[in-house]
Amino acid sequence: MSDAVDQILGQWARERPDVDAWPMGIVGRITRLSRLLDRELKDFFAGYGLEHWEFDVLATLRRSGPPYELTAGALNRAAMVTSGAITNRIDRLAAKGLVERVPDEEDRRSVRVRLTERGRTTVDEIVGPHVANEARLLASLGPDEREGLAVLLRGLLESLGDTSIR
Amino acid sequence: MSDAVDQILGQWARERPDVDAWPMGIVGRITRLSRLLDRELKDFFAGYGLEHWEFDVLATLRRSGPPYELTAGALNRAAMVTSGAITNRIDRLAAKGLVERVPDEEDRRSVRVRLTERGRTTVDEIVGPHVANEARLLASLGPDEREGLAVLLRGLLESLGDTSIR
DNA sequence: ATTGATAATCTCAACGTTGAGATAACAACA
């Protein structure tokens, strides 16, 4: 069998036989998978009236444990977006009543973002179905393949310095 | 060793022990890798005065072989973006003199987008260094790991229907 | 030839992110 990336590699081999394009077999597939999975997740969350990024922020707060609050900076790093994007996201989640800004008494530069009761129940209701949906998307992988893939991806992430959510 | 995703999985295991979040170990890593690699590629292309998407379009035309032209729709599907985005990209590449729109005589609904001479030399000069740069990013993988990872990712892509660039 | 369905591209307003700069607060130290 072959996928879209095999065809791309075949084209390069024909047009530029002097270049060994093997890295595209990894990078290209990661990029395409990310896009495809993103579309699927978008559709899934739309069924709950949520944007993907909304769930992402809420879930980050939820899994941090009680009192379900993090600084804007921590959310920032977790989401891998810029500070401007996080300010915007917090604004909109706060407008929807899913999070609230709490002044940080220890460090007045910081803003703590806290899940509201509604925000917490929202995540808690969706996380189960969400994981089930992801499992469905990965259903073609057997148990050993899952593990092997996770190990390889982890090694790559580590080598690129992604070793901590801070 | 552990990466950022291991920490996320650990948080879920603590907060929601009833949910087995293993799929996040795959989906989360693919998403994070995609973002990290994207940043690296962005920096790389900036060194050549190009945007990542610019190289992407030019390379798609180049690897299709002489006469280095494709319809807007084909570029569209290859880039996995919407039609509006491709119209915009072609406009800007044409303004830079890297591609040109050629009317399709067979099907007057179609527009053929052709690499200009400057566009072709641009890709041909950069593709070698680009692949070398990607190889650098993947340097932590041994030969067997590269192959194993490519096989697993291909299987996943196939199962999600990404079997053709059309 | 006409009709209806399908297809390719373009248009454009809404949306979200980026990235640089502004503001305010903290930290270290002379």
Added chain:
DNA sequence: TGTTGTTATCTCAACGTTGAGATTATCAAT
């Protein structure tokens, strides 16, 4: 105490994508 450097967040204009709709062309069937 004042100074310098660093950190956290917010601001905002520029940029690019999305997605629905408009336009024009092709195809199939009658």
